[in-house]
Amino acid sequence: MTAIVQSPAAPAGNANAKRAQRKSLAAAGRVTRTALLWVASGVLGLAVWSFLAWWYGPTTIASPGEVWSAAVELAQRGVLWTSVSASAQRILLGWSLGVVIGAPIGILMGRVNVVRQLLDPYIEFFRFIPPIAFVTLAVVWFGIGETSKIVLIFYTSVFIVTVSTIAATVAISENKLQAATSLGANRLRLMKTVVLPSAVPGIVTGARLAMGNSFLTIVSAEIVAADRGIGSMIWQARNYGRIDWTFVGIIVLGIMGFVFDRVLRLLSARFLSRYGVK
Template identity: 50%
Template sequence: MPASIRSVGVYLVGFASLFLIWHAAATWIVGSVLFPPPWQVVLKGIELAQDGTLWEQVSASLGRIASGFVGGSLIGIPIGLAIGSFPLVRRLLEPYTEFLRFIPATAMITVAVIWFGIGEGSKIFLIIYTTVFIVILNTAAGVSAVAPNKIRAARSLGAGPGQVFFFVALPATMPYILTGMRLAMANSFVTIIAAELVAANNGLGRMIWDSRMYMLVDQIFVALVVLGFLGFTADRLYLRIRRALLAGNLRGRGSCASGCWRWRWCWARPRPTPNSPR
């Protein structure tokens, strides 16, 4: 049996077990008023999807997550590369990154609302804030973990600083960068709900808050289930992209002194000179 089919089977069994436990707890332990059974949540979800409410809230939250996540990654990757590559930059920036990363994005919600209002800017700022420090730390750690023998081998073959960076350090750092982005993506889902609970006119977080005010517990669970499904799906898709990006690097390791990716030109091989034997 193919591995992909086995994985799908495992996921289905896991979700089926979860729904059975959920149904048992809602029926015999907690009660359906405070803990609606799965079938009630599914029916409510279908109703919200048919009238367009669910799609509006989902698209609002996903748009904010995507914008902030991409923005935070684009900011964090070059800063992390600079911190890991240059000791002077590390000494200059590390105090700020170490100070700010211990202030959670949820604590910055009020500041974000004061600065940007309750529009899209405050939510995107918070996602960028929660993304950038995770990406910076993982990227810098990846650069620091590059094997010194690879750098020495590349330099001995005539590579300049730029070639060492782009064809040795950067490919070796990619697993760290992609792992940091995966962790940041999970934090983005947490942060957007907290932000929408406090300062938003739409989104899944706002849907949860409004449902609480009217004691619509089944609608709250619709938002929670959809949020979990979106996060799970995004993570699985990201892992597939990550494996595809790193597959060439893993297969090509050892074929070149620089450890370059299989699809890259192996610049590190010595070029023959007019007077050297071919």
């Protein structure tokens, strides 16, 4: 009679497979619950919106159906796509400049006391002045073309990124800096191996906050000096008495902001996760 001996690895393998299956099912359950909550939230929001539109009337609040029809109308005429494209390009250009310039300034101010003492009064002064206060000057100095809008977006972004980067740089542990120095790291290598990696989460946080402020600024800039863009579309809606167009512009701005922030978060998590960015 031949005895069959079961390998000890088999039960362990089965246990691992079962654990993996349970994790997969749990993950699928979380995704399903999240999707259901999103759907429920959307349905509830539409219900409240529809009730308010019915209660106050179409001259005050456009209904979801009216807004959808207006969005289709604007899309078919090409106004919606032109406006989205114009605003998106201005935001991306101005915001990118703000991040690219604000991050190095913040690192320098965080690491070099002389630079911080020289620039801190200006940073603290200008960051409390809203961009809308400079709209008229921007038009006078740079004209009604693209430059004035991009400069205003840059203005609203650069100080946020700078301050966030300063905070992240100053918060770097002295023990970490001393350890790197004791291992022979010079100033350049210290900056590359310790300061920059430690400042990345603060830079990303500042970039996200700056992105949100960019959307706040673009509307006022386009209302005053633009013939296309979401802000311009909202202003034209006022001139024509189209409350439904106004709602389309507001909703599109929210969707754009949501998409931009999600893309930024995904890219940051994908390429900067080793620096602690989630």
